[in-house]
Amino acid sequence: MASARAQQHIASAVQAAEHARAEMVAEDRQKKMLADADQLVAMAQQLKSAVDQTKKDELSVQVIKQADQIEKLAKSVKDRMRQ
Secondary structure, three states: OHHHHHHHHHHHHHHHHHHHHHHHHHHHHHHHHHHHHHHHHHHHHHHHHHHHOOOOOOOOHHHHHHHHHHHHHHHHHHHHHHO
16 A cells, blocks of 8 residues: 555656646746747837838848748747647
8 A cells, every 4th residue: 555655646746747847848938939029029120120211112132131030030939839
């Protein structure tokens, strides 16, 4: 009977540790998503400023590269949200 209790106690401790680890992973993922979202906002503001400075029929290579970077970061945030 003591052995069964010990096994149950160990199983409970393992389960608690796994739960704590899962919470830490989720918290880290949330922090990363928030940081990436802040970065997306800053990049979008920079892109808007750059586009505002361009002429009607003219887009620079730099503006296109900025848009590509925003797209990649947004995709990574979206993928992380699905996990």
